[in-house]
Amino acid sequence: MTRLHDTDYARAEQMLAPYRARRVPGAAVDPQWCAGGTRFWYRAGSRFLVVDPGEGTRRDAFDHDRLAAALSVAAGRAVAADDLPFPAIDLEVRREGAEPDAVRFSAFDALWEWSDRAGTCVRVDEPEVGPSEVPSPDGAWVAFRRDGDILVRSRDGEQEVALTDDAEPDHGYGFLPEPLNSGMLMRRFGLDPLIVHWSPDSTRLLVPRIDQRDLPEQVLVESSPAGGGRPVAHRVRYPMPGDEAQATLAWVVLDVSARTAVVQQSDPEPLLHPGALVTAWWTGDKGDAVHLVHRSRDVLTLELRRLDPSTGELTTLISERGATRVDPTPVLGETPMVHVLATREVLWWSQRDGWGHLYLYGPDGAVEQVTRGQWLVRRVLWVDEERRQVVFLAGGLVDDDPYVRQICRVGLDGTGFTRLTDDALDHDAVGPPGGGYVLDRASDVATPPRSVVRGGDGQVVVELEAPDTSALEALGWEPPERFRVTAADGTTPIFGLLHRPHGFDPDRRYPVIDCIYPGPQVHRSAPGFDTVVPGEAEALAALGFAVVTVDGRGTPGRSKAFHDASWGALDDAGSLVDHVAAIRELALRHPWIDTERVGITGHSGGGFATARAMLAHPDFYTVGVASAGNHDVGWYVPMWIEWYHGAVDDEARKALSTPALAANLRGRLLLIQGELDDNVLPFHALRLVDALIAAEKDVDMLIIPGVEHSLLGRRHYATRRTWDFFVRHLHGTEPPRHRLAPFPIPGSGSG
Missing domain, CATH: 3.40.50.1820 (Alpha/Beta hydrolase fold, catalytic domain)
Structure with missing residues (x-):
């Protein structure tokens, strides 16, 4: 006992x-990419750092002590440099006349701008971009939803334009369908996530139109509402397995200047999982087309489709069917491994040979297998179209553990396979939107992630974090x-x-x-x-x-x-x-x-x-x-x-x-x-x-x-x-009387 x-x-x-x-500060390097991914910022403990792989630099994003002192004066609230009252920063300040090193952040229900060079911390009076709003790539517009319709406003708040006006209850634009939308959690934080995809040139929006009308409802009873009083009933749209009636999805392209809406020409599709809302993307520098990954309801068919944003026509480019589930990734929730090249070739992940490998589809429909063997591609990090190579994570190359991931590279013709890392560590690497490098976080069960930036040949460009476990061992x-x-x-x-x-x-x-x-x-x-x-x-x-x-x-x-x-x-x-x-x-x-x-x-x-x-x-x-x-x-x-x-x-x-x-x-x-x-x-x-x-x-x-x-x-x-x-x-003994403290809410304080 x-x-x-x-x-x-x-x-x-x-x-x-x-x-x-x-x-273990620094163990979780979570990159926040700037436009094009040429640089990124992250938090390590209480510090904000910015990394520029092109210059090979890692530095504080700002002077934490000076900012804390200036914000204390400007806001009339005590602020400590090791416990700054904001979880995120914006390094891309577009205000005319702004200092080149200006940083924006939200604190104390206001938007602030700080410059190390000028030593100033000033309150910004323009409307703040809310958590349920999505700014355009050029920063000129902010998309938001009102009563189910999509609107945009200029960043300065001077203009507001409605792009749709036909939303109805449970039949509107850009919302997450029930029941997998964590609606009760979102309600607690006052959030209503908006799902939209801006075109690269900031002229159009790709928006899902969701229909969940007439779906069966379930009722949740809140027995103890804040402030007391009667129990409160909450109704939830909740279809069951096998029900014919399910939420449906149709894609719509909205033009900000022309005020037009182009709807996909085919009938809306059943929507069983919100992941379908993020597996669509614009291709081309200006958004020449939209590509999307589509799964049949029985998930036995997986397709790559092309949506013409000017007509709404949908064309199936690739269709793969299996006797059991056909997946676009090894793990649910990861980004599908589909890359449309400028040459109109498509790099496509498939388990058709019994393992997860990459295949290259030519414009004429010809298919060549790019990777092969009794191992699998776990994540595509970067497709280098100029060099005709792909950098990726592979699992199964370390003999004694098939789950260990290594960074590899291969030519799109299947030649020149190279392991860019060759150790026993698990490499949880990610690539920026524009490619050019990878952020490599390598660890094992005893070693916290050692984070570095690697170039396309695997060379270390910037050292980031190498935390240890001494503080944990002391416990x-x-x-x-x-x-x-x-x-x-x-x-x-x-x-x-x-x-x-x-x-x-x-x-x-x-x-x-x-x-x-x-x-x-x-x-x-x-x-x-x-x-x-x-x-x-x-x-x-x-x-x-x-x-x-x-x-x-x-x-x-x-x-x-x-x-x-x-x-x-x-x-x-x-x-x-x-x-x-x-x-x-x-x-x-x-x-x-x-x-x-x-x-x-x-x-x-x-x-x-x-x-x-x-x-x-x-x-x-x-x-x-x-x-x-x-x-x-x-x-x-x-x-x-x-x-x-x-x-x-x-x-x-x-x-x-x-x-x-x-x-x-x-x-x-x-x-x-x-x-x-x-x-x-x-x-x-x-x-x-x-x-x-x-x-x-x-x-x-x-x-x-x-x-x-x-x-x-x-x-x-x-x-x-x-x-x-x-x-x-x-x-077989009675527990002590110790009571745990409420867990800190994620994102609400220092990490």
Whole structure:
């Protein structure tokens, strides 16, 4: 029995994001590109830095001390240089007469402009660009939405022009469709995201017109509204899998000067995922055409289409169909690997040979394979049309770990393949809009990202950050073990991470917790630094648990066959049998792992997998905490089952229903659910509870009022209750009385 104290909880709390991030400043270099990508800025701890790869320079974006002092005087508020009251800056100030080094930022509900050269910090009176507005590339116009219609105003606020006037409720322009729009979260912050794409010459807007009228509604009840009073009902448009009626999308081109609208000529298409709204882009310096990636509703067909912005005519350039899902990327949410060249050739990513490789389509339809082998292209970084080369990330080139990514280059004719990095580090590299260089963030589980800028030949142009872990180590942190074990089929190697308990004693036996997210759209246990929801697993390790994360068969990042193991088998939640096999094999290697005390926890899809594991493998998993789990997947958002399972019928719904397994429960299960979750509606948890009651099974449940899918604002409470549950039922002791502080809101303070 392990007795925990307040100090143990306090130490575990410091393992959580963003607390741990503050102890490794510079580990997260998130580039914010300036126009054309010729330079970028980023934050490292409390500092703003600007990088110019062409000049090979990295410097402070401004004098932090002088700006803080000047802003304190100008705003009449105390400002510290190491805690500046703004999360972002604008380096491209277009005001006539502005100093060349001018920087703009928003603070204290106002727009400010600072110049190191002039030493002045002045309030700018022109209208501020809001979070739901999109400025044109030349800065002359700002697009926004009002009552569903699209308008533009001049940057100085002197002109305002309506470009559409026919929007209706639930049938308008540039909004995110429900239910995957995080509407409850956006409402909390007063946000209403606008989806528009400016043409490169700032003359036109490509806008999606969304129709979600007449879709079935679900009702969420806010039991405890701010200020008290009666409960408030919130209605959410929420179609289900297999429903014929779905939100639809049609593209429209709006001309700012001519005040015209050109609508795509084909019928609107079903819209199951908001990612379709960002997989469209202008091509040519002035926007000669629009290209878009289109997926059929059953995701068995993937197409590249060309939209003529002057006529609305849609032309299919590439069409690929498969027996199972045809993806545009290995991982959902990444930018499709499609590049239209000035020569009218198209570089296209496909898994048609069983791996993810690049193919070059000629204007005449001829196809040549550019990359090949038992590895995959993970991300295209830069297409150098002049040199006829492509720089990309590849996975599977490091023998002992297929998930490690390396930066490579190859000619568009398939010759001259070169690894630009040749080490065991995982390279999470990105390229700017205009190419010319890559930002390389290289790490492993023990080494925080070492960030550099590399040129097209792989040479280091600018050194950026090389953080260390000494501040984390002082709190008891040590790197997790990257492991390879054998899947339940007895042959397939699978990978994961093992976090040892803090204060590890090899002569003791420790309970183990499976920290799960099953995919199948993402993988969980990458080989880089802090890739599992930062601190989530490490905090549990700080409480004396061994913690594992596993990528079983059916998750992405490897071969097509490996990923397809989840097709038609979504009920196995990323191959739970592989998780069981992995933990058993780890226990053979490490006798201090106690397989008689195995817990499991996860959020969202991880919540589904947690409850599923408790009911499908009740002899193995004895304690589970399932947060926001979509337990009755056949009645979740259409995208999940239609894209990642296939068939939508009564048989599939029954197979995917965790409540149908309620009679199997033997261990201790805690369900956590936000009352305003508009992604995984609360009925999922309640249906499972109802089935458990009918089966005379005991279950613990926590409904958190007023929070949505992310549990924002109350996540600290849910986290503490999760810890308490595992301490009681895996350690077998009462938890301490320590209470976690509310987690800082992302973007609201220093990072």
